Amino acid sequence: MLNAPRILGRLLVATLFCLGFWQLGHGAYIPAKAWLAQELMQRAWTRTGLGEDRATPWPWADTWPVARLTARTAEIDLIVLAGGSGRTLAFGPGHLSASAMPGEVGNTVIAGHRDTHFRFLEDLQAGELLNVESNKGVKHLYQVVATEIVDSRKGSLLLDTDTAILSLVTCYPFHTRETGGPLRYVVTARMLY
Numbered sequence: 001m002l003n004a005p006r007i008l009g010r011l012l013v014a015t016l017f018c019l020g021f022w023q024l025g026h027g028a029y030i031p032a033k034a035w036l037a038q039e040l041m042q043r044a045w046t047r048t049g050l051g052e053d054r055a056t057p058w059p060w061a062d063t064w065p066v067a068r069l070t071a072r073t074a075e076i077d078l079i080v081l082a083g084g085s086g087r088t089l090a091f092g093p094g095h096l097s098a099s100a101m102p103g104e105v106g107n108t109v110i111a112g113h114r115d116t117h118f119r120f121l122e123d124l125q126a127g128e129l130l131n132v133e134s135n136k137g138v139k140h141l142y143q144v145v146a147t148e149i150v151d152s153r154k155g156s157l158l159l160d161t162d163t164a165i166l167s168l169v170t171c172y173p174f175h176t177r178e179t180g181g182p183l184r185y186v187v188t189a190r191m192l193y
Helices: 004-049 119-123
Strands: 067-070 077-082 106-113 129-134 139-151 164-173 183-191
Touching: 004 067, 004 077, 106 129, 119 183, 139 164
Parallel strands: 106 164
Antiparallel strands: 067 077, 067 129, 129 139, 139 183, 164 183
């Protein structure tokens, strides 16, 4: 027969084991959701290419693919969704509706989370190339011209520009546990064609 200290010790080990697995699962949930959403959005992107207007990635979605962002050097291939709400950004980068569409004159603003889809922004350098394909199948090449850290309380992005530019925006700093701070990391690229 087991004694009480041995039973309590085994119960404690089992509890710690379960808590450890729960923590691992919780930590993997957001990246797993982001990856699965991109897979579903790739399928919606394919349907968009076949002529379906506003092809939603899942039946209850209130957003749809508007562009595809690829970065050659970072091996990034992301579907960009319509809108910049928190719900949209949980699944992928979002095109802010007040900004220009890719390829149009003006500033095309795409936002994403620093810990999932836009983690690669930290490593982008001036001169690197970004491809943005519109949902109409037109491809545009952009070249990174600047990266900067801005305080969202002290300014905003200029939307009306004389040329076609692209602004990729995420929260800053990249490796912090705190969320919702005022700093933003902005990558600016000009359209080459």
